[in-house]
Amino acid sequence: MNSRRSLAVAAGFGPRRRAGEGKEPVKEWKKAAEDILSSGDRPLKIFLLGALDTGKTTLAAFLANLASAAGLKTAVVDADLGQSEIGPPGCVGLGLVDGPVERLRDIRPVYSYFVGSNSPELLSFTTVTAAKTTLDRALLYGAEVVIIDTTGLVWGRTARFLKSTKIELLAPTHLVALERALDLEHLLRPWDLLGSPGMRVVRVPVSPKATDRSRHDRRAHREKVYRQYFAGSSGREVDFSKVALFRTTYLTGRSMDAAQAEPLARDLRCDVAHAEWLPDGMFVVADGYFDLDGLDRIKEREGVPEVFLTKAEKFENLLCGLVDRDGILLGVGVLGSVDFRRRKGVVVTPLDDSAMARVAGIHLGILKVSPSGEEGGKIHPNDI
Known part of the structure; x- marks a missing residue:
C-alpha cells in the first residue's frame, strides 16, 4: 500500500474506518491532509483559519485522527476562546491525541493558559501570548504534529492585527484556510505575496455540513460549559497579601x-x-x-x-485563573467578592484543598460569570 493510500485508510476513508473518522467526505480536505502529512516538515504546525461556522473544529479533529493514526505524536492547541473544547473555559487549551476522537473535547487536556474572556477582543496581546506559550508547551511534549484551532474573528482591524501577529509569531508550516468565496483573502494575501518557503498557504472549502449558529446558541453553549465546570464548586477565601495578583493595578502601589x-x-x-x-x-x-x-x-x-x-x-464575578509558583494553571474560578479593607476575596472554584494550597497567583480576566454560569458582560482591562 503506498503512503497516500495508507494515510487515506488511517483517516477513515478505507476499510479500516473507525469511530469518529471520515465523517467529512470532503475530497479537498483529504488531499490537503495527505499532502501536508506527506511533507518532510517536522514538527508540522498547522494553523487553521476560518470564519464562524466553517468547520475549523471538525477539520482539526479530522487532521488529528489522521496524523495520530499515521503514527505521529499529535497535539491540538485549542485557541477558539468562544467555543473551546479542550481545558477549562476562558483558556487556550492543549491536548494530546491518544487515539481516534469524535470531537476535540475527547482529546486528553494536558495544559491550559488562562486568558479570561470568551473572545480575543480587548485582550489581543494576552491571546497571542497564550497561543505561543501553548504551542511551545506542545513542542516540549515532543509533538510531531501540532494543529492550531483559532477563533472565527476574521474581519475588521482587530482581526487583521490579531491573525497576522499570531501567524508571524507561531510560524506555522501550513496555513490552512477554510474559505467561503473570498472572505479570507484580505488575511491571506500578504502571506501569498511573501511566498515564504517555510510556510505553505493551503485553501480548502468549507464543510458542507457546517451550519450557522446564532449568537444566542453560542452563548448557551458557553454557559453550559461554565455550569459543567463549576458544578460542585465552593467559595474559597483568598488572602491577597499572600498571593501574586496579575492584570490589575490593585495592590501594586x-x-x-x-x-x-x-x-x-x-x-x-x-x-x-x-x-x-x-x-x-x-x-x-x-x-x-x-x-x-x-x-x-x-x-x-x-x-x-x-x-x-x-x-x-x-471586580465582582470576574473569571480568574489560579496558578502555582511555576505559573502553571491549576484551575479557573470566579471572583465572587472582594473585601478591599481586609485585602481578601472569595473565589468560587472546583479546586480541592490540596490544589488551593498550591495557589501562588491569580490572573484576573475581563469576563463576568455568575455563580449559576450566566455571562454578565465584560469590563475593560483598564477598569481594574
Whole structure:
C-alpha cells in the first residue's frame, strides 16, 4: 500500500474506518491532509483559519485522527476562546491525541493558559501570548504534529492585527484556510505575496455540513460549559497579601490608610473602598457612585498627574485563573467578592484543598460569570 493510500485508510476513508473518522467526505480536505502529512516538515504546525461556522473544529479533529493514526505524536492547541473544547473555559487549551476522537473535547487536556474572556477582543496581546506559550508547551511534549484551532474573528482591524501577529509569531508550516468565496483573502494575501518557503498557504472549502449558529446558541453553549465546570464548586477565601495578583493595578502601589483616603472620599462624594499611591498617580476604588468633578480637586491638592478611578463592583464575578509558583494553571474560578479593607476575596472554584494550597497567583480576566454560569458582560482591562 503506498503512503497516500495508507494515510487515506488511517483517516477513515478505507476499510479500516473507525469511530469518529471520515465523517467529512470532503475530497479537498483529504488531499490537503495527505499532502501536508506527506511533507518532510517536522514538527508540522498547522494553523487553521476560518470564519464562524466553517468547520475549523471538525477539520482539526479530522487532521488529528489522521496524523495520530499515521503514527505521529499529535497535539491540538485549542485557541477558539468562544467555543473551546479542550481545558477549562476562558483558556487556550492543549491536548494530546491518544487515539481516534469524535470531537476535540475527547482529546486528553494536558495544559491550559488562562486568558479570561470568551473572545480575543480587548485582550489581543494576552491571546497571542497564550497561543505561543501553548504551542511551545506542545513542542516540549515532543509533538510531531501540532494543529492550531483559532477563533472565527476574521474581519475588521482587530482581526487583521490579531491573525497576522499570531501567524508571524507561531510560524506555522501550513496555513490552512477554510474559505467561503473570498472572505479570507484580505488575511491571506500578504502571506501569498511573501511566498515564504517555510510556510505553505493551503485553501480548502468549507464543510458542507457546517451550519450557522446564532449568537444566542453560542452563548448557551458557553454557559453550559461554565455550569459543567463549576458544578460542585465552593467559595474559597483568598488572602491577597499572600498571593501574586496579575492584570490589575490593585495592590501594586503603596496603600493608603483610612486617614489618607478620607479626603478622597470627600472630593468624590462617595465611600472609598481602597486607594494607593502609584509612580504615575493614584489608584482609587470607589464603593458606589462618585462625583467625577472631584478628580480635578484630587489632582490639584495631591499634585499627581493622573487618578485611576474605578468601582468596587468591577471586580465582582470576574473569571480568574489560579496558578502555582511555576505559573502553571491549576484551575479557573470566579471572583465572587472582594473585601478591599481586609485585602481578601472569595473565589468560587472546583479546586480541592490540596490544589488551593498550591495557589501562588491569580490572573484576573475581563469576563463576568455568575455563580449559576450566566455571562454578565465584560469590563475593560483598564477598569481594574
